Amino acid sequence: MIEKNIEANNLFASVLSDVKPSPIHAFDEKVSDLPNILKLTIGEPDFSVPEHIKQAAVAAILADDSHYSVSAGTKQLRQAASHFLADRYDLHYDADTEILTTIGATEGLYAILSAILDENDEVIIPTPAYPVYAAMTRLNKGNPLLVDISQDNFILTPDHLRAILANHTHVKALILTNPSNPTGVTYSAEALSDLADVLRGTDVLVISDEIYSELRYDDQHVSMATFLPDQTLVINGVSKSHAMTGYRIGIIAGPAALITPVNMVHSFIIMTPSNPAMAAATEAFDSSLSASDTEKMKNAYRERRDLLVSKMTALGFEMATPSGAFYIFAKIPENLNQDDVAFAYDLVDQEKLAVVPGSGFGPGGEGYIRLSYAASMAMLTDAMARLSSYCENNSATRIG
Template sequence: MSIDSETLVQHMNNQLSAIQPSDILAFNAEIANIPGIVRLTLGEPDFNTPEHVKDAAIKSIQNNESHYAPSNGTMALRTAAAHFLATKYNVHYDPASEVIVTAGATGGIYTALSSILNPGDEVLIPTPIFPLYIAIAKLNGAIPVFMDTSKNDFVLSPEQLKQTLADHPKAKAVVLNFPSNPTGVTYRRDDLKALADVLADKPIFVLSDEIYSELTYGDAHVSIAEYLPEQTILLNGVSKSHAMTGWRIGIMCAPKAITAQLGKIHQFTVTTTTANAQAAAAEALSNGMDDAQVMKKEYMARRDYLYKALNDLGFKSAKPEGAFYLFSKIPAGLPQDSMAFCRELAHEARVALIPGSSFGPGGEGYVRISYAASMANLETAVKRIGDYVASKATQTEAN
């Protein structure tokens, strides 16, 4: 008798049983075949990569840049990234020893968490949050400690952080993501300084995912690395700022001694990212430093429209100050289980949103609505949601 694959599955990494495939991708696949559905589920810009960036990639291919780049990335891109971050956010990294070009911010999240965490280690994670950190922490056998921020308008307060640290004094790392996916909330300078003050004397890493830093609608973005340069592993990239999600280029920065360790995992998992995509990203971060401004103007108009229109329909949310999401409370009288609500809305109103439960504790009862979609699609979605809400109200009255 030969061994079958079902038997072999039992022999795989135990941690895999602790993680589920992404709810977001599963839900997207589930509703994809509903005819004419408007999807406000996407976590990526609906713009094209700027022409000068594409041209740089074409030139790179024509110049036969088809070989392995240095593992940590080309010096051209590392230098452009360090200059970009210094100019925009006043954080300073040596391109030669403190910058790694990763396979998207995702690659950086994996490299950073696997470099820090041993099995059984605790990692503090404010929720609702982009679920990747939770899955990767669990893959490493670590224990996510959730800090539910839903009672505080989705802002992690210094008090909550302090209390969690007191309860979990051995925590290895805290994850921050701002502007936030899924809430659009971000931290102003004073808020950030107060969080930094809590962390400053603790032997804890700060994994700060600032991938939406170019998409802030109020004050300019401030990086926590400005306050905690020694402790921070900073993640950024071109996916959101330059509409380059498919190019898979992220930027990870940390002090030299930490970067040397991060480079080991990066080297043995990725080797190096695609050479011509790096040439494109170098162009984006040097000659396209302000490329995000045009997109940002458009996102802002959409945010203002959607925020008001949904609010008028009873979907209340904190006004997002960054990224391209609204995180709205499902109004009373509609299904409060966010997955059940999203299924019903998809089938009855042909609008797809992401259930808040996908983003960890504090997300249930909410939906994430992406405005990385055309204004015409947003208007159609609002009309359909309006009709759906009205039909539910009529049904309730009739009962």
């Protein structure tokens, strides 16, 4: 039995002292129990899972599909994912050797970082970024290189990337999020091609988190793998596109030489994914009904985005161009409190409206707030009324 007087610090890996719980969830938990709170904090689709997808999970359970699968996931799911990537993004992966089923995008990220990182290897993370990347990099004994891209419209430019590579000799990977959480910004084909030109021939792997690829409002999604297939691992899944966050199914696609070692690590972490969840994800990727399910959700998100953009612009917020995912990342107007954490708590205190402070997403997020528009139009309309009231009451130069 562990003696009571053993200090926790002696028991746990020293890297744990560098890792904090997700700032998004920490903030969300703090404000969740307040009466009348309206939260635009969590990136969680508010739609139900389409009926035909639910039925696929039910059928798997009733058919006693209750045994271990293989660690890469069922062949049916890998084939469905392979067809999906080919149809939607013109990406071509062999279902037998180049696709892996993971427990959400989250486990996919972790398995990749575990497979590639040696102690003190560096991972480029353009910020503001999903906070999980830096935490996972540290947990795998790597060093996150948090690079502020807020001055370049929240896009990593080829010059910036070149400069980072010139100054750092231990870079193992670049994590690219496209479309981005928290900014909603998307990379054009040209921007990706230019980055690929910088990376081609180096030993740097791109971990391309494309979990929001189906939620792109103004143009068609293009994958980094189109331009740098041999050095890219694509992460995708059904969490956001099919409102299936709780089913926990993601995929990794990449060349067999990269997928094989990642699959080995992944098999030690999870053994195999859950069969009913895989049956549901197979239906989500494969069914001809899915395109219209996703389209309906996308149209609803687009309408919500347009509402927030027009209301917030009128209130004086400037924002990153929100062309994908379901987030608005907005700069706090100069006549309001510029400390994003103080601003967010004040907004909760005065108006019972919760948004996430931007600094939780890294250096490029200071002075910003993130709003998730995975919420109903009624909630968003109410949120905008509360934000407007806050701006009116707190602005140094009061409106009107």
